[in-house]
Amino acid sequence: xxxxxxxxxxxEFDHEELRVFWDLARYHAKLNAAPTYFGPTTLESVPPPxxxxxxxxxxxxxFVVSVLADEAGxxxxxxxxYDGVLPEVGVLSILCDGAGTPRALVEVSGVRVEADEVVExxxxxxxx
Numbered sequence: 481x482x483x484x485x486x487x488x489x490x491x492e493f494d495h496e497e498l499r500v501f502w503d504l505a506r507y508h509a510k511l512n513a514a515p516t517y518f519g520p521t522t523l524e525s526v527p528p529p530x531x532x533x534x535x536x537x538x539x540x541x542x543f544v545v546s547v548l549a550d551e552a553g554x555x556x557x558x559x560x561x562y563d564g565v566l567p568e569v570g571v572l573s574i575l576c577d578g579a580g581t582p583r584a585l586v587e588v589s590g591v592r593v594e595a596d597e598v599v600e601x602x603x604x605x606x607x608x
Contacts, residue, residue: 498527498574501574501582502582505574528573530573530575530576531574532576541578552589553601553602558598559597567588570588571588572587586605
């Protein structure tokens with residue numbers, strides 16, 4: 481499934497809505513298995529980046545529906561878009577729909593370079 485990426489500066493992300501989503505996601509994803517003993521971890525405290533995929537809100541919405549149905553997704557982009565820094569397996573991010581509403585916490589499950597493209601696979605860790 482290949483869709484062009486939306487420039488994050490074009491999507492209006494509601495920071496309060498992201499905070500509320502992150503509070504629920506980090507609890508349900510069990511990011512800190514021993515919070516009372518060790519206290520909150522950096523992973524648990526700092527929200528991951530939020531992103532949307534597609535050239536239009538409708539494409540972003542369709543992408544989210546597909547990802548949530550399969551509980552996994554895949555994106556591809558030219559290597560040049562990454563400025564030499566490829567995604568890392570295990571990194572979390574918040575997938576948003578075309579309106580910027582957080583819809584799922586996803587984790588990078590695979591990264592490979594094919595010709596001049598980076599193919600990134602991810603799995604859904606949490607969805608409300």
